[in-house]
Amino acid sequence: MFxxxxxxxxxxxxNVALLGQVLRHLPALPRQLGRVVQYCGEIGYKTFPIVGILxxxxxxxxxxxxxxxxxxxxxxxxxxxxxxxxxxxELAPVxxxxxxxxxxxxxxxxxxxxxxxYQEIDALRTMHIxxxxxxxxxxxxxxxxxxxxxxxxSIFIGWLGGQVVSxxxxxxxxxxxxxxRGLMDFMTVEDVTDGLVKGEIxxxxxxxxACAQGLATRGGPRExxxxxxxxxxxxxxxILFTDYFITRAQL
Amino acid sequence: MPPAPxxxxxxxxxxxxxxxxxxxxxxxxxxxxxxxxxxxGEIFVIMGPSGSGKSVLLRxxxxxxxxxxxxxxIDGQDARNPRTxxxxxxxxxxxxxALFNSLSVYDNLAFYPREHRTAREAEIRKKVGETLxxxxxxxxxxxxxxxxxxxxxxxxxxxxxxxxxxRLLLYDEPTSELDPVMAATxxxxxxxxxAELQVTSVVVSHDRDLAQSIADRMILLEEGRIVAAGxxxxxxxxxxxxxxxxFHPDINxxxxxxxxxxxxxxxx
Numbered sequence: 001m002f003x004x005x006x007x008x009x010x011x012x013x014x015n016v017a018l019l020g021q022v023l024r025h026l027p028a029l030p031r032q033l034g035r036v037v038q039y040c041g042e043i044g045y046k047t048f049p050i051v052g053i054l055x056x057x058x059x060x061x062x063x064x065x066x067x068x069x070x071x072x073x074x075x076x077x078x079x080x081x082x083x084x085x086x087x088x089x090e091l092a093p094v095x096x097x098x099x100x101x102x103x104x105x106x107x108x109x110x111x112x113x114x115x116x117x118y119q120e121i122d123a124l125r126t127m128h129i130x131x132x133x134x135x136x137x138x139x140x141x142x143x144x145x146x147x148x149x150x151x152x153x154s155i156f157i158g159w160l161g162g163q164v165v166s167x168x169x170x171x172x173x174x175x176x177x178x179x180x181r182g183l184m185d186f187m188t189v190e191d192v193t194d195g196l197v198k199g200e201i202x203x204x205x206x207x208x209x210a211c212a213q214g215l216a217t218r219g220g221p222r223e224x225x226x227x228x229x230x231x232x233x234x235x236x237x238x239i240l241f242t243d244y245f246i247t248r249a250q251l
Numbered sequence: 252m253p254p255a256p257x258x259x260x261x262x263x264x265x266x267x268x269x270x271x272x273x274x275x276x277x278x279x280x281x282x283x284x285x286x287x288x289x290x291x292g293e294i295f296v297i298m299g300p301s302g303s304g305k306s307v308l309l310r311x312x313x314x315x316x317x318x319x320x321x322x323x324x325i326d327g328q329d330a331r332n333p334r335t336x337x338x339x340x341x342x343x344x345x346x347x348x349a350l351f352n353s354l355s356v357y358d359n360l361a362f363y364p365r366e367h368r369t370a371r372e373a374e375i376r377k378k379v380g381e382t383l384x385x386x387x388x389x390x391x392x393x394x395x396x397x398x399x400x401x402x403x404x405x406x407x408x409x410x411x412x413x414x415x416x417x418r419l420l421l422y423d424e425p426t427s428e429l430d431p432v433m434a435a436t437x438x439x440x441x442x443x444x445x446a447e448l449q450v451t452s453v454v455v456s457h458d459r460d461l462a463q464s465i466a467d468r469m470i471l472l473e474e475g476r477i478v479a480a481g482x483x484x485x486x487x488x489x490x491x492x493x494x495x496x497x498f499h500p501d502i503n504x505x506x507x508x509x510x511x512x513x514x515x516x517x518x519x
Contacts, residue, residue, distance in 0.1 A: 031368075119349035126313055126343040127363050127415065128336060134366070 011234075015212045018132065022140060025133035035138035036145070043104050043139070043207075044146030048153060050103065051096055055154040058091050059083055059161030067165065067172035076166070076174050080182030083162035088187065088195045089250075092154035094243055096147070097202030101235035105210035108139065109231035112214025113224040121215065136211045143203045151199030155192060159183060194250045201246065206235040264291040264451040265339045265419045267312065267330075271321035274307055281307045282475045285321070294445055294452045296462040296483070299472030305455040306346070308472070309423050312453060313343045325419060341419040342412035346427060348404040350396040356383075356407050357392040360414050378414060386410045386440065402433040409440060413448075420444070422454040426461050434458065438465050463487065 029036075066082045112135060115121050124131050166174040213231035217223050267289040274282040281304045289295040299305050310316045312323055314330050323330035325339050335341075350359050360379040364370045370378065383389050386406045396404060405425060412420060425441065426434035438461045445452055456462060462469055463483045471479040471486050479486045 114352075118352065119345050119347060120351055122310075122315055123343075123345060123349035123351070125315060125333075126336075126341070127366070128333065129363075129366050 011212075014216055015208060018136065018212045018215065019208060021130070021132040022137050025130060025137050028133050029137065029141065032134065032138045032141075035134065036141050039139050039142035040146050042107075043100070043142050044150060047099060047103055047146075047150060051099055051150055051154050052157050054095055054099060055087070055092060055157040056161035056164075058095060059087055059158035059163075060165040062086055062091070062158075063162035063165040063172070064169060067169065067174070071171050076172055077178050077182050079162065079166050079172065079174055080179040080184075081186035083166075084159060084183035084187045085191060087158035087162070088155045088191045089198075090195070090243075090247070092158055093151050093195045093199035093202060094239060096150050096154045096199055097206055097239045098236060100143075100147075100150075100203055101206045101210075101232050101239070104143075105206050105235050106228050106232050108207060108210040109214040109217075109228045110224060112211060113217035113227040116215055116217045117220060117224060131215065136208075136215075139207050139211060140204060143207045144200065147199050147203035148196045150203075151196050152192075155195060197250075198243065198246050201242065202239050205238055205242070209235050209238060263418065264293075264449050265326045265341075266291050267295075267419065267451065267453065268324045268327075269308075269312070269321070270324075272308075272311065272318050272323060273320035274304070274311055274316060275319040280319070280475065282311070285475075285477060287470055287477070287480060289451060289453055290467075291451055292445065292449050293467045294441065294454065294465050296466035296469035297453065297455045297472060298457060298459070298462050298469055298486070300457060303472040304475040305457075305472055306423055309343070309421055309453065309455045313341055313421055339419050340415050340417045341421065342415045342417035343421045344405070344408045344412055344423065344425060346424040348396065348408040350404060350407055350411070352396050355393050355395055356388065356399070359396070359407060360411050363411070363415050382410045382413050385413070401428050402430075402436070405429065405433075405437055406440070409437075409444075413444070416448075417450055420450045420452045422452065422456075424456055424458075425454060426456065426458045434461065435464075437461075441465050459487065 063079055063083050067076060067079050070076050070078055070082075112121075112131075115131075115135075121131050124134070163176055163179045166172050166179045167176055210231045213227045213234070217227040269288070270286050272282055272285040273280060285308065287295075297305050297308060307316060311318055312330060314333060314336050317331050325335050325341065328335040328338070330336070350356075351362065354362065357379060360382060361375050364375045364378065365372075379392075380389075383392055386409060388403065388406055388410060391399060391403055391407065396407070399407065409422075409425075422441065425437050429437065441452060441454065442465050444450060454461070454465065466483045468481060469483055469486050470477050479489050481489070
């Protein structure tokens with residue numbers, strides 16, 4: 001138990017220290033804009049298709065489940081509001097962050113861990129170049145820029161998935177007008193912004209954890225694999241854990 | 252952030268002083284009471300068997316590891332301060348090269364000046380081109396590190412440090428895993444770089460031939476302690492018994508077996 005607590009505190013401390021290092025290099029950000037753009041492409045642009053597919057089916061299944069229950073009460077018109085709120089406040093930010101952990105954080109950890117194991121990180125230091133400045137800072141800035149876009153895209157596609165199912169599944173048979181009116185009547189701008197804030201927090205820390213896990217890797221190729229697994233698992237646990245507290249704070 | 256140490260001159264080689272150095276990892280002490288001095292422009296060899304602490308000493312000199320006790324100073328400035336290394340442009344040739352695997356050889360060499368913006372792209376191209384020519388690597392410019400032989404990787408690693416125009420150049424096992432001809436080529440390069448660039452060089456090696464051929468002075472490490480120090484002749488003579496014990500005589504090839512092809516050494 002003591003060992004687990006010690007490891008947890010050590011890992012937490014390493015993440016905080018890494019964040020501190022990154023903040024120290026913030027004035028160098030203008031010179032890292034090229035890398036920020038590159039990582040925006042890697043983190044954001046290439047993640048859009050998978051976020052779209054996942055979000056569409058999450059919205060669709062949610063509409064299917066709620067539609068099946070609500071049609072027995074004759075309350076199908078509430079599907080829009082239920083899908084709208086669930087997707088915007090919860091499912092879109094959480095699922096987008098999960099995808100980020102699975103697709104981007106794993107690749108980030110693998111890249112940095114392999115650079116660490118093969119001494120490329122040491123080489124950077126001996127060239128008087130801080131790895132935190134060129135490898136971590138641009139990634140964190142990029143994720144802060146693209147995460148709201150990804151979450152917003154996920155919200156909209158999730159709503160669309162719900163609408164398609166509501167319209168074409170025979171036992172629901174809800175017209176698009178009623179679906180969208182129900183959704184708009186219940187939704188507020190705050191519901192969407194709360195979701196975007198969640199997504200921003202999840203994305204930032206998932207990438208920070210991924211970078212920390214990569215840079216802390218020691219050993220050989222086997223440890224690179226372990227680091228990737230750890231990065232994804234810790235990232236996902238972080239998302240679920242903080243989701244509860246952010247939701248409590250937002251309600 | 253500590254202030255940048257004053258630099259004597261951008262061109263003069265530097266002096267390295269190590270005093271009562273001790274490096275520990277947890278409860279294990281790897282280096283004990285190490286003291287020596289490397290004079291400006293000198294080639295100083297640190298020799299010893301595997302596990303004697305050579306690489307740890309080198310990593311402490313370059314600031315990658317912090318001493319547990321004692322001090323390392325470069326031109327009188329604390330080696331733990333990254334600004335010291337930036338001021339003297341210290342550089343390390345890693346044992347395995349530590350090349351950036353996702354960049355071509357050209358981009359590996361251009362990385363430092365691009366990041367530090369020490370020159371414009373046209374000047375960088377010229378400088379990198381000259382360095383590649385100096386080490387006979389022109390044909391490798393567009394290749395990636397994974398496409399290079401061991402000898403070429405070593406030469407690219409040296410070339411990458413030369414682009415930095417270092418005043419202190421550290422080599423970690425520069426001839427390990429190389430055939431005798433390529434090892435001779437690398438030792439020739441180290442010697443000529445000192446002659447041409449007046450750089451202070453510290454070479455870590457367990458290659459007795461390399462030490463004999465290039466060192467001005469050397470130390471012999473054994474279990475983290477200096478057991479002999481002086482000129483190569485003095486050290487090798489005084490420690491012959493220890494050396495024979497540590498280094499299998501078979502690996503010390505006195506004469507290159509490929510003498511006929513010395514003019515154009517084969518890649519390992």
